[in-house]
Every structure is written in structure tokens, then in C-alpha cells.
Amino acid sequence: MRRLYQIIISSEFWKSIFRTRNFSTNLGRSMVIFNNLFLHILPVKTKRETLHFGATMYLGFISFSLFVILTLTGIYLMLYYHPSVPQAYWDMKDLQFAVSNGVFIRNLHRWSAHAMVAAVFLHMLRVFYAGAYKTPKQFNWGMGIMLLILTLLLSYTGYLLPWDQLAYWAVSVGANMADAAPVIGPKLKFLLLGGNNIGENTLIRFYVLHCVILPLAAAGLIGVHFWRVRKDGGVTPLFRKRSEQIPDNE
Amino acid sequence: MSKDNQKNVSRRDFIWKIGIGSVAVSIGGASVLTVRYMKPNVLFEIPTRFRMGMPEDFSPGSVTTDSKRKVFIIRQKTGAFFAISSVCSHLGCITQYRSIDEKISCPCHGSIFNLSGEVLSGPAPKPLQRVLIEINDRGELIVDTAITVSDDYLLRV
Incomplete structure (x- = not known):
């Protein structure tokens, strides 16, 4: 077993993917991060204090994990769902009753969506109370606000897709809130609904927004958000005095 | 230069x-x-202007609900007609006529209106919109939900 492991990690193929194997030095450990597309979004060094549960309560990580779950389950749902007025409701019912494990995927998507709104909001509160919106992190706070708005828009556009009474009237109410905006309100509502009433145009518009435009925008902003955390540093709790902080070299 | x-x-x-x-x-x-x-140029929505039949089909003191076109046709005991939009003035849900107490109520946030469309209770900020009702040259009732009229508009036949 050990020999097999040795053969695999010393093979040309393995070495072409993972270039660094020396974990014994700081340089080696840094190189592992540098040389990996997925890891390089993480800082090479981080303060022990920032990794402490109390610093972030892992709410950002939880939000991102939910985003990943939502993307995957969303792709599953797209395979059975047709965004058309005669089909949409019945496809949703088929997912619940006729498709194997359909109800599990649908519920996972729905509950994760509710949880993501809560997690993003709590993440924002945690960052606020830790004072992590202050210099030099103002830009990333702004990114966070945009991501909160995107999360809410994703939630709102997804709400219409089951095409049941709750969906229809909730989106009616939301569209009328947009309508109340000064000057641009009525035009905004018309563009959002693709007409004067919620109908076929609205369903396809919300579908495209929900499945393509908003997730792509969110993924892009999440990338920038993570990059800035790496550059500016994460949340450091203020409630502890410097003398009580866990030393980095511990 | x-x-x-x-x-x-x-x-x-x-x-x-x-x-x-x-x-x-x-x-x-x-x-x-x-x-x-x-911005779509062609919409496949139901027309806002439509015929509602002959005036004598409506008995005095009656309320007729057209939920598809979102309008109430009300004929007063005096015989005069008016039409009010059933779209709630709060956030656009469709209100319903309750014959039991002759009130109009909204299922979404609980606004109550009287038969003139005035707000009795709930979050609605203004009365239900009165819309155009008129008689065409064949003597039929015509309603246009896109044209709003004042709250004292009455059609006498």
C-alpha cells in the first residue's frame, strides 16, 4: 500500500499536477498554495486569531458552501424544469412525486436558499460588530453589500419558478414595490415583468436571471470578495485585548 | 489654419x-x-377594453365580479353604473367581493374596502381605482381598465 502510494506520488503524471511535495519548510508549504489554482485564493500565511471560531463564526464559509450546494442542486432541477406557463407547476409537482430523489433535491435547494439568506445576513452582522468594514476593508464591505443584494435577488427570482399561488402573488407584491420607485419605477416594473402583468415573459425572464445572470454575477463577485479577504486580511475580533490574543507562533 | x-x-x-x-x-x-x-413590442395580454353585455343584464343593487379582467361592475339601486378595478391599491393583489357583508377584501394583507372602493381598514393607502365604463352605439356596456376616472364618476342609463 505504501509502495503504491510512493509509486503514484513519484510518477510523472502526479508531479505534473502537484509540483510541490516538500511540506517540511515554510517555503514548501507556501509553494503548495502558490502552485494551486484553487488554493491560491487562500493567503499563504494567516493569523491564528482569524481562524478562531469566534472571529467569523465561519458564516462566510457557510454562505459559500450553501452557494455551492445551490448551484449543484439547481443544475439538477434544471434537467426536469421547463420555464413555461403550462409546464412549470407540473414539473415542480413531478419533481416532488414522480422523479426519483426529486423531492430531496428540491427541498435541499429550497432550504439551502432560505439558509443562505440567513447566513449572508448573519455574516454581515458579524463583520459589522467586529468592525471589519473599516480601513482598509471598506471595498470588501461594499462587495459584501452587493453580494447580499444578489442573494436577495436570487431568492426573489427563484420564488416565482414553482408557478403556484404563493409564487405568483409574492412576485406581484415585489413588482409593485419596484413600481413605487420614483420616476423609473413603472418602466422598471415593465422591463422586469416583460409586460404589464406576470405571464410567460416574466417566467422566462426570472428563469434566465435566476439560472444564468445572477449566479454568474455572484460567482464573479465572490471571487473578488475572497481575493480581497486574502489581501486585506479577515476579521480579527476586537473583544480581546492584544495581550490576550493567541500568539501566532503558538 | x-x-x-x-x-x-x-x-x-x-x-x-x-x-x-x-x-x-x-x-x-x-x-x-x-x-x-x-422592452417587448408585442404583448399577448388580455385587452384592457372589453364589452360587458347589455345594461339590462345587470340588476339594480348588484355587484358583478370579472376576476380575469380584474374589475367589479357595480349597479346601484338607482340604476347607475360604475366600475372599479379589483387590483388592490396596496401591492397589486386581486381583491374579492364578500356578499355576506357587502365588502371588498384583499387576501394578501387584509385591506377592506366598501362597495364604492373606499378603504375601511388595512394597509391600502388609497381607494380602489374607479375605471371607465360607457355605452357604445349598440347600447352595450364597455369597460376600459386602462382609463381611470374620478371617484364620483357614474354612468346613468
């Missing part, structure tokens, strides 16, 4: 301005095109 008036534009500057200018023009053009594309 005299030589004094010529501004000294370097080649690099000139190319830079051409570049920025063309990027601005293409972004602007694409934005206008996109917004225009988003």
Missing part, C-alpha cells in the same frame, strides 16, 4: 483618444440596444 492654433497632439495621445472613443461608442450603443431589446 495657422500653425499657432494647432494643438500639439502626440501620436500616442491620438491613438488613445480614438481607442477610448470607440470603446465608449460601442458600450453606449450596446446599452441602448440591450434596453430596447428588453
Whole structure:
């Protein structure tokens, strides 16, 4: 077993993917991060204090994990769902009753969506109370606000897709809130609904927004958000005095 | 053109301005095109102007609900007609007529209106909109939910 492991990690193929194997030095450990597309979004060094549960309560990580779950389950749902007025409701019912494990995927998507709104909001509160919106992190706070708005828009556009009474009237109410905006309100509502009433145009518009435009925008902003955390540093709790902080070299 | 008036534009500057200018023009053009594309020209919605039948089909003191076209046709005991939109003035849900207490209620947030469309309770900020009802030359009732009229508008036949 050990020999097999040795053969695999010393093979040309393995070495072409993972270039660094020396974990014994700081340089080696840094190189592992540098040389990996997925890891390089993480800082090479981080303060022990920032990794402490109390610093972030892992709410950002939880939000991102939910985003990943939502993307995957969303792709599953797209395979059975047709965004058309005669089909949409019945496809949703088929997912619940006729498709194997359909109800599990649908519920996972729905509950994760509710949880993501809560997690993003709590993440924002945690960052606020830790004072992590202050210099030099103002830009990333702004990114966070945009991501909160995107999360809410994703939630709102997804709400219409089951095409049941709750969906229809909730989106009616939301569209009328947009309508109340000064000057641009009525035009905004018309563009959002693709007409004067919620109908076929609205369903396809919300579908495209929900499945393509908003997730792509969110993924892009999440990338920038993570990059800035790496550059500016994460949340450091203020409630502890410097003398009580866990030393980095511990 | 005299030589004094010529501004000294370097080649690099000139190319830079051409570049920025063309990027601005293409972004602007694409934005206008996109917004225009988003606005549908043909809508397959039910018409806002429609016939409701002959006046004598409505008995005095009656309320007729057309939930598809979102309108109430009310004929008073005096015989006069008026039409009010059933779209709630709060956030656009469809209100329902309750014959048991002769009130109009909204299922979404609980606003209550009387038969004139005035708010009795709930979050609705203004009365239900009174819309145009008229008689065409064949003596039929015509309703247009896109044309609003004042709250004392009555059609006498």
C-alpha cells in the first residue's frame, strides 16, 4: 500500500499536477498554495486569531458552501424544469412525486436558499460588530453589500419558478414595490415583468436571471470578495485585548 | 489654419483618444440596444377594453365580479353604473367581493374596502381605482381598465 502510494506520488503524471511535495519548510508549504489554482485564493500565511471560531463564526464559509450546494442542486432541477406557463407547476409537482430523489433535491435547494439568506445576513452582522468594514476593508464591505443584494435577488427570482399561488402573488407584491420607485419605477416594473402583468415573459425572464445572470454575477463577485479577504486580511475580533490574543507562533 | 492654433497632439495621445472613443461608442450603443431589446413590442395580454353585455343584464343593487379582467361592475339601486378595478391599491393583489357583508377584501394583507372602493381598514393607502365604463352605439356596456376616472364618476342609463 505504501509502495503504491510512493509509486503514484513519484510518477510523472502526479508531479505534473502537484509540483510541490516538500511540506517540511515554510517555503514548501507556501509553494503548495502558490502552485494551486484553487488554493491560491487562500493567503499563504494567516493569523491564528482569524481562524478562531469566534472571529467569523465561519458564516462566510457557510454562505459559500450553501452557494455551492445551490448551484449543484439547481443544475439538477434544471434537467426536469421547463420555464413555461403550462409546464412549470407540473414539473415542480413531478419533481416532488414522480422523479426519483426529486423531492430531496428540491427541498435541499429550497432550504439551502432560505439558509443562505440567513447566513449572508448573519455574516454581515458579524463583520459589522467586529468592525471589519473599516480601513482598509471598506471595498470588501461594499462587495459584501452587493453580494447580499444578489442573494436577495436570487431568492426573489427563484420564488416565482414553482408557478403556484404563493409564487405568483409574492412576485406581484415585489413588482409593485419596484413600481413605487420614483420616476423609473413603472418602466422598471415593465422591463422586469416583460409586460404589464406576470405571464410567460416574466417566467422566462426570472428563469434566465435566476439560472444564468445572477449566479454568474455572484460567482464573479465572490471571487473578488475572497481575493480581497486574502489581501486585506479577515476579521480579527476586537473583544480581546492584544495581550490576550493567541500568539501566532503558538 | 495657422500653425499657432494647432494643438500639439502626440501620436500616442491620438491613438488613445480614438481607442477610448470607440470603446465608449460601442458600450453606449450596446446599452441602448440591450434596453430596447428588453422592452417587448408585442404583448399577448388580455385587452384592457372589453364589452360587458347589455345594461339590462345587470340588476339594480348588484355587484358583478370579472376576476380575469380584474374589475367589479357595480349597479346601484338607482340604476347607475360604475366600475372599479379589483387590483388592490396596496401591492397589486386581486381583491374579492364578500356578499355576506357587502365588502371588498384583499387576501394578501387584509385591506377592506366598501362597495364604492373606499378603504375601511388595512394597509391600502388609497381607494380602489374607479375605471371607465360607457355605452357604445349598440347600447352595450364597455369597460376600459386602462382609463381611470374620478371617484364620483357614474354612468346613468
